[in-house]
Amino acid sequence: MRVLPSTPASAVCVAAQCDADLVRALAQDNEKAFAEIYERYWRPLHQQAVRKLGRAEDAEEVVQDLFVTLWNKRRTASIQQLDAYLFSGLKYKIIDCIRAQLVRKAYAATAPQPHKTPSCCTEETLAAADLSLALDASVRSLSGHTQEVFRLSRVEHQSVPEIAARLQVSPKTVEYHLSRSLRLLRRYLKDFLVVVAVALQLAS
Structure with a gap:
């Protein structure tokens, strides 16, 4: 301008x-x-x-x-x-x-890494591990259908039509559960992410 x-x-x-x-x-x-x-x-x-x-x-x-x-x-x-x-x-x-970077790291941490060799622990890896545990706990807190839709979408990377066909429900139902899961996860992780984000910011 x-x-x-x-x-x-x-x-x-x-x-x-x-x-x-x-x-x-x-x-x-x-x-x-x-x-x-x-x-x-x-x-x-x-x-x-x-x-x-x-x-x-x-x-x-x-x-x-x-x-x-x-x-x-x-x-x-x-x-x-x-x-x-x-x-x-x-x-x-x-x-x-x-916060957004931590969320991306947490999702990446849920993917299998069989060939990854152990490395020395750092504050960053410990924070990522803590976040991964918090994410896993938050996913387990979701109700049955909502949790299943979330895992199929975010872990197995299936599309809405694929999930609908697999679960024999409408795409609208899948979208509802996916939207609900993301809303609940944001609420569950909000306080944790803020604390970790501030800690990393002050440590840098």
């Missing part, structure tokens, strides 16, 4: 404005103010995200998402201090990213 061609030449140069002025202009849909905020804070935010996530690609995605959120909430956000607001928002974006 760069300078619009229709912007009057007499407009105040946003580069000379303080953060508070930029925030007020942003709330009035000023794209130049948004562009200036982006230019001022993209690099330090990206550097912070790289330190926490370890990958420049993940960091860039997180920071971009943060700025998308800033623009979408430009009229409703309560921003007292811009830098504090952005870095606080970045922290939660990073936690969400780590």
Whole structure:
């Protein structure tokens, strides 16, 4: 969102404005103010995200998402201090990213690995093992049909029509159980994932 061609030449140069002025202009849909905020804070935010996530690609995605959120909430956000607001928002974006990474690792850990040789334990492998146990416990907590649909979909990677044919139910029924299983699993794992994500973030 760069300078619009229709912007009057007499407009105040946003580069000379303080953060508070930029925030007020942003709330009035000023794209130049948004562009200036982006230019001022993209690099330090990206550097912070790289330190926490370890990958420049993940960091860039997180920071971009943060700025998308800033623009979408430009009229409703309560921003007292811009830098504090952005870095606080970045922290939660990073936690969400780590949480998603942990979930992917946990699903991968459920696949058989007969040729994998034992390695030295690290905090990361212990956290992954704990998460795998929590995931397994959460799956076992599901009711019969819901658990079966979840395992066929996420463990055996069968499609909705394949599961429907195997269980002799309608695709809509399969979709219901799959949606219910994911909703229940998110609720079951929420507290665990937040604790592990924060721990890994602080340890990095």
